[in-house]
Amino acid sequence: MAAVATLVVVLVLFLTPYIWIILTSIKSRLDALADVPVWTFTPTFDHYPKIFIDKDYLPLVWNSLIVAIFSTVLSLIFGVPAAYVFARFEFPGKEDLFFFFLTTRMAPPISIVVPMFMLFSVLGLTDKPIAVILAHTTFNVSLVVWMMRGFFADIPREIDEAAMMDGHTRGGTFLRVLLPMAAPGLAATAVLCFILSWNEFLYAFILVAFEGRTLTVGIPGLITPHGTLWGQVAAVAVVATLPILFFTFLVQKHLVRGLTFGAVKG
């Protein structure tokens, strides 16, 4: 059917560039730089140990991991209770506050990064990953608030009321009833935070000195005017992206909600 043919073409178009970089990461130098594209070749996995061990790029993976995990955890700690409040309570200025959270998520990094850098210099935090963690938290907290508000709102109020009739306090209801019920949403939100933090570039680039670099920051440095070792760069790119694809698969169901600020449930 014409539809399937179109779909195949579309898939080829969207996937080939990524497949190409994966292939490049296991091609020999000659094959990678051939002027006629090479599709069949003997794979070599040399580039991976060369860049990660010899050139000491492994710490970057670790840094990315630390930053992503901590900013996710921090965002959840700050954001989930806030989301609960938005979902269940009314108070003056509620929607304006919600809008405030939206703008923090949308703030252009370029607009914030300079003064943020100055702030962290004053606080003496510029060499440490904590600077990037906090920077990432600024947009992840809002993501958590927006996504979890929707998940909490999906749980009917009657559940809260039943729990309180059963003897829980409000806090107990939140901790022991709502949170477990919203667990899948929580997991999806956490994974999305992780992904966004892992993929982020500008804040990580500006706010942390050489030792604290994340994997994304390590990529441009490998492209030099004197000749780029494409096999190695490709290897870094693959490591920077493949795990994320796996995580995406896990949260696909809730991806739409997260990316549209809860406006579309998916």
Add this chain to the structure above:
Amino acid sequence: MTRVLDHGVAPLLLIPSVILLLVILVGPFFYMVWTGFTDLHYALPGRDGAFVGFDNFRRLMQDDPIFWHSFLLTLKFVFWVVLVEFIFGFALAMLLFHYIKQHRFILTMLLVPMMLAPIAVGLIWKLLLSGDFGMFTYYMRMIGIFDQQTSVLGNASLVMPAIMMIDVWQWTPFVTLVMLAGLLSLPKEPFEAAVMDGARPVQVFKDVTLPLMRPIIALVLLLRGIDAFKEFDKVFILTGGGPGISTEMLSIYTFRINFKDWDLSYGAVCAFMVYLVVLIMCSVFYKAVYWNQGRSKPTQAVTS
């Protein structure tokens, strides 16, 4: 301890997150705005942040054609990529919705471009577009679209369209994802009613699908518009703004002023302008999408 919340202090739970954002985000933001009123410059001596009033703003408005070139370039970029991504993405979503049963599975594969770190996207295409060993360049030459000399990234008239194409490659799946979710959420009855009323497929699309999808279309256009306006990562690694200033979009320009020229005070004004535009787009977005949450959503068919 959990009893605390019973006493109506629950809204106080918001305070930690608000404080965090105020300190890390809003505080620096206002400092940046203040910097715009000074003469702070890290590369020129004697410019330590003395107050200069609206000098920097005046320079922006009257003395900096490059800023406005950058601004216009960014607007053009936003217009074209959002338009193309919307058309392709919607078409693809319709295709998946009507003809493909395993659309969820296919969609997972289609999501790849948008889930890659944007800096990696830039890297991938830097390789593909390379004049010497880029696979894309090779096949374009083979088909005859490029001649043997053309190297996209070094060609001032080709490079911006190339970057737009890459953005389309990267973000069309996002449009498809959201539009498909929207199509799947539509109630079946208006469609069946239209079919029973005698409408042909094109009429059904015009009279039922489009009106029902309007809020989601607005959402997608605005979200992509905002994100496209902020574009930085892939342009940074692909061209750094070049050749010359042919791809120097607003974020890249602001980056250059702040981190290459080190003219932090003027850079602050530029950064503020970027923020302002995004803020305006956010307000439009918020009103367009969430204003209706109190009233009945247009996506619902009438029930008794």
Add this chain to the structure above:
Amino acid sequence: MSVLFNQISKVFADGTVALDKLSLEFDKGEFIILLGPSGSGKTTACRILAGLEEATNGSVSVDGRDITNLPPRERNMSMVFQNYALYGHKTVYENIAYPLRIRKIDRDNIDSQVKKIASVLQIEQLLDRRPSQLSGGQAQRVAVARALVWTPDICLMDEPLSNLDALLRLQTRTELKRLHQDLGHTFVFVTHDQEEAMTLGTRIAVLNQGKLVQFDIPRRIYHEPATRFVAEFIGRPAMNIIEGEVSGGMFKADTLEIPVTGQPDGPVAMGIRPEQVVLREGPTDESVSFELDVLELIEPDTLLFVKKGAASMVVRVMRDVGDLDRGAEVHLELPADARHFFEISDGRRRI
């Protein structure tokens, strides 16, 4: 014009059999009811007629013309949906006018036809409103107007009254009946409410688990139910069914014994409608005594829930029987011409 369902079967992708060799034929101008509990296949049958579902097997013809593979818009039918399915972004006027616009009727004609049907359904004052501004009953009438504004061969209605509150449902029911008598269209009406079916239909097709159980006029459905299922489904309160056996000219069920004639021996289910049981003041030659369990006064009727041994019955009398205590003895006659006998095995009516 005649409509023929010929051995229609529908099996869904997960294996559920929605319809099993449904065969039905009816004529123009009838008010056909598709009646059954949920899962009976009535909505599926309606949608297959509309063209919104495809039959797995069998064919549908109108006036001898096979329409089984025609898309809905070529079938000359209209439909009223359970949720009304009005176009939320159009006004009431535009909603009603839509089928005429599709058929490229000119503007003046559209105007007069819309206004005409609006006045028939008494919604002229709503023409400028939007669906979100309508009450349930009003929306329902707009949906009917849209279905009748052009002249379809058949107007299909899929449980259109189910979303209305009780009072509105009764009023609208009467209006629909009047509409049918005035306009003379052919209606096919899906419902699970046996009362609606009995009051509205010229003929009722009772479906159960995908099969057609009985297709007849309401009177015969009521008085000559073809199976136990029909007997129990029609009528409120439902027909009393007592399982027992016939032997030696007597029907026996636990302690209940009644003489019967003309019934072969064997296990049997005896049915009698609550309003046909006769309540006597005291014992008579034909009466059997029962024990009163619960008394419900629903003026002007009284419902007596009685039992005898393992058998229990509901009796409906159209008067107030005064205060009776629980456990009181009531004397009931079960007239021979009011009794129905059904096979235990498959529920079919015994002659």
